[in-house]
Amino acid sequence: MSAEVSSVDLTISFVIAVALYAVTYLSFVRLLRYPRNWRSPTLPMSLTTAGLVTITVSYVSVSRDGLDPAALAVTAGFIAVLFGIIAAPAIDFPSGARPVVEFLANHGDYAGLWMLAPAIAAAYAVPSVKLQGVLTAAMAIELAWFLRHRPNDRRRLYPIGGHDLSVLKAQAKGDLEGFARQHGIHELVLSDGAVYWRGCGKETLPCPFNFYVNRLGLNTAPCCREHMAELCHYVASRLRDMGVVHWLEGGNLLGAVRENGRLIAWEDDIDLSVVLDSGKTFNALATGLAECCAREGYYLDVFKNKGFISISYDPPQVWPFCWERNRMRGEIRLDLAFYRHFVSNDRPVLERNIRKGAMPSTESGGYGVPREIVLPTSTIEFLGDNIACPNQPEEYLRLLYGDFDEVVYTYVDAAAAKNRRPADTAVKRSHSLPARQ
Numbered sequence: 074m075s076a077e078v079s080s081v082d083l084t085i086s087f088v089i090a091v092a093l094y095a096v097t098y099l100s101f102v103r104l105l106r107y108p109r110n111w112r113s114p115t116l117p118m119s120l121t122t123a124g125l126v127t128i129t130v131s132y133v134s135v136s137r138d139g140l141d142p143a144a145l146a147v148t149a150g151f152i153a154v155l156f157g158i159i160a161a162p163a164i165d166f167p168s169g170a171r172p173v174v175e176f177l178a179n180h181g182d183y184a185g186l187w188m189l190a191p192a193i194a195a196a197y198a199v200p201s202v203k204l205q206g207v208l209t210a211a212m213a214i215e216l217a218w219f220l221r222h223r224p225n226d227r228r229r230l231y232p233i234g235g236h237d238l239s240v241l242k243a244q245a246k247g248d249l250e251g252f253a254r255q256h257g258i259h260e261l262v263l264s265d266g267a268v269y270w271r272g273c274g275k276e277t278l279p280c281p282f283n284f285y286v287n288r289l290g291l292n293t294a295p296c297c298r299e300h301m302a303e304l305c306h307y308v309a310s311r312l313r314d315m316g317v318v319h320w321l322e323g324g325n326l327l328g329a330v331r332e333n334g335r336l337i338a339w340e341d342d343i344d345l346s347v348v349l350d351s352g353k354t355f356n357a358l359a360t361g362l363a364e365c366c367a368r369e370g371y372y373l374d375v376f377k378n379k380g381f382i383s384i385s386y387d388p389p390q391v392w393p394f395c396w397e398r399n400r401m402r403g404e405i406r407l408d409l410a411f412y413r414h415f416v417s418n419d420r421p422v423l424e425r426n427i428r429k430g431a432m433p434s435t436e437s438g439g440y441g442v443p444r445e446i447v448l449p450t451s452t453i454e455f456l457g458d459n460i461a462c463p464n465q466p467e468e469y470l471r472l473l474y475g476d477f478d479e480v481v482y483t484y485v486d487a488a489a490a491k492n493r494r495p496a497d498t499a500v501k502r503s504h505s506l507p508a509r510q
């Protein structure tokens with residue numbers, strides 16, 4: 074009888090440990106939303122995660138007999154290392170981090186499984202059913218994350234040629250194979266002298282193209298360009314349907330004007346802006362867009378305090394597993410910035426919270442553009458379709474970027490920018506990117 078009770082007790086302990094790890098993990102990946110959006114985590118959410126880690130570690134290492142130092146060290150050490158691996162893509166996302174973080178981020182879709190051998194060793198070294206529960210849960214989650222994104226047959230091959238190839242060769246200094254190996258560019262396929270890109274899609278992790286574009290100085294991958302175009306026109310058409318005044322913003326507008334309706338070669342997102350007129354609120358628009366995006370399979374995130382909404386190409390997952398997307402390295406996304414009507418220095422302006430380019434500041438601490446430059450909006454061709462743009466697009470660009478004919482490698486690492494300049498100059502001199510009159 075007592076043996077039976079004890080086995081029930083052990084099962085309960087195991088299940089509680091599994092549940093504690095799962096909740097702690099979800100809280101942690103939820104927290105990663107902040108670094109991957111260039112923000113610091115909030116105190117309540119950091120404390121919640123820290124509290125859950127403490128509870129999990131205590132549950133494993135404290136029993137009626139007191140504290141088990143070996144169980145404490147193993148559990149805390151295991152969770153610390155695994156969470157470091159899980160966080161690497163999000164930490165590496167905003168700012169070039171240390172080589173070890175970059176290495177882990179490059180292998181983020183399966184690096185968690187490297188902890189399998191230490192997990193087995195730990196389970197033998199410290200015979201505790203609670204520890205086994207934590208290790209089992211952790212490895213099961215890592216295996217599920219790996220399997221969800223693994224199959225490569227979902228990736229379509231895109232030939233790489235022209236300007237994309239010359240930039241790639243310039244950055245690789247001719248050694249494409251060595252360059253791909255050095256930086257973990259799994260998408261690059263070299264076959265019989267031809268170069269292909271294993272494209273991303275809804276079923277795969279997005280190409281980590283912030284890394285490829287901003288750090289390695291490559292062109293945006295053809296798959297990502299395709300998805301950005303789809304996302305851009307999808308959101309613009311929803312805004313049109315809702316009767317919301319919107320326009321193409323920043324670097325995308327620059328591409329439309331300067332690069333004849335194309336994306337800038339190293340573009341890393343889509344930017345649209347809207348102005349809230351009477352009767353339309355941020356919340357109403359966010360709710361309307363959230364419904365469309367859920368239906369059509371786009372992920373939507375609202376940053377109300379900052380005054381923007383981001384819509385990403387990857388499909389929304391069921392709560393709470395939607396937080397796991399913070400493990401992705403980069404994403405294909407559209408940022409929707411909100412403007413409001415305002416009067417600055419006795420002039421009607423459209424004002425926003427976050428600075429864009431050299432946009433002048435207003436008395437209220439925001440940033441504003443003269444209203445007549447933007448409204449009523451006009452249209453411009455962009456990525457194969459017409460889209461709303463400011464009334465005076467060139468004036469708008471001049472306000473943001475000054476002399477916008479001059480190529481500026483915004484966000485691209487200085488050394489990478491230097492390497493690619495000859496390839497960009499060559500293409501500009503030929504027919505593809507004619508200098509504007």
Ligand SMILES: [Zn+2]
Nearest residue numbers: 273280296297
């Ligand atoms: Zn891609």
